[in-house]
Amino acid sequence: MTARNQNSKNPLHGLWALTNRELKKWYKEPIFLFMSIIQPVIWMGLFGKAMNIGSIFTSTDFPVPPGVDPQVISQQIMEQTFGTSDYFSYMSVGILSFVVLFTAMFSGMSMVWDRRLGFLNKALSTPVARGSIIFAKVFSAVVRSLIQAGIVLIVAFLLGLQLNPNFNVFNAFGVFAALFLVCIGLSSIFILIAIRSTRWETQMAVVNLLNLPLLFGSNALFPTKLMPDWLQTFAKINPITYVTDATRQLILFQTDVAQLTFDFVFLAGFALIFSTIGLMLSWRYLSR
Numbered sequence: 001m002t003a004r005n006q007n008s009k010n011p012l013h014g015l016w017a018l019t020n021r022e023l024k025k026w027y028k029e030p031i032f033l034f035m036s037i038i039q040p041v042i043w044m045g046l047f048g049k050a051m052n053i054g055s056i057f058t059s060t061d062f063p064v065p066p067g068v069d070p071q072v073i074s075q076q077i078m079e080q081t082f083g084t085s086d087y088f089s090y091m092s093v094g095i096l097s098f099v100v101l102f103t104a105m106f107s108g109m110s111m112v113w114d115r116r117l118g119f120l121n122k123a124l125s126t127p128v129a130r131g132s133i134i135f136a137k138v139f140s141a142v143v144r145s146l147i148q149a150g151i152v153l154i155v156a157f158l159l160g161l162q163l164n165p166n167f168n169v170f171n172a173f174g175v176f177a178a179l180f181l182v183c184i185g186l187s188s189i190f191i192l193i194a195i196r197s198t199r200w201e202t203q204m205a206v207v208n209l210l211n212l213p214l215l216f217g218s219n220a221l222f223p224t225k226l227m228p229d230w231l232q233t234f235a236k237i238n239p240i241t242y243v244t245d246a247t248r249q250l251i252l253f254q255t256d257v258a259q260l261t262f263d264f265v266f267l268a269g270f271a272l273i274f275s276t277i278g279l280m281l282s283w284r285y286l287s288r
Contacts, residue, residue, distance in 0.1 A: 014128030018136030094220030
């Protein structure tokens with residue numbers, strides 16, 4: 001075999017070309033972007049608005065002491081439970097994690113179809129580095145998830161998301177930095193699961209198995225402090241918990257610098273570990 005046909009030792013060789021290929025399949029089909037946006041918007045519009053938890057404590061069915069304003073009690077209970085008096089705002093920030101999670105989950109499906117349709121064999125016969133094949137799919141998932149999350153955040157604001165009074169451009173940068181890190185880690189995991197797969201049914205089974213535990217076993221929709229002890233243990237190792245906590249601190253709450261720093265350290269470690277594993281396993285197991 002000539003040197004031209006051997007895999008490149010440069011891990012970035014061919015990265016941009018492969019990433020651009022993945023993105024073209026997305027932005028040249030606007031229906032895909034629309035479908036990826038409409039689902040979280042429906043969650044916010046129906047689930048977020050329908051579960052108007054604060055109204056429970058202001059209804060006539062909820063007993064309150066004489067002379068006490070039900071609205072005051074409602075606000076106190078909501079702030080003690082969710083950290084904000086508006087559940088819609090609490091849930092809307094959690095939906096950003098939902099967007100990233102589902103985009104990352106389906107990134108592995110692209111690997112399966114590339115193998116089935118023969119493109120992966122062609123890529124492996126070129127000097128393109130095997131690591132670039134993996135990272136192209138990871139970075140395309142990152143770009144898609146950040147764009148989608150940005151659109152969802154704007155829609156949430158239009159629907160009534162209550163921002164922290166101190167919210168500024170640095171907070172916005174921090175939000176997307178947290179989403180960037182968690183998407184790298186999650187995409188690497190799901191692409192690794194699909195690295196040797198030739199059946200899309202297998203990947204779909206994995207997605208359907210993991211999506212609900214990762215979403216509901218986090219603080220995306222409900223505070224972890226009110227969960228059973230065994231579920232709190234799972235939430236403590238769930239990356240969705242940390243990205244949601246970081247984005248809520250930056251968007252809704254007063255920032256706890258120590259906790260926010262820990263969230264970013266966890267997310268950075270999560271991204272670094274699984275992207276490194278992805279690079280190592282791509283050289284070992286990615287084959288025709």
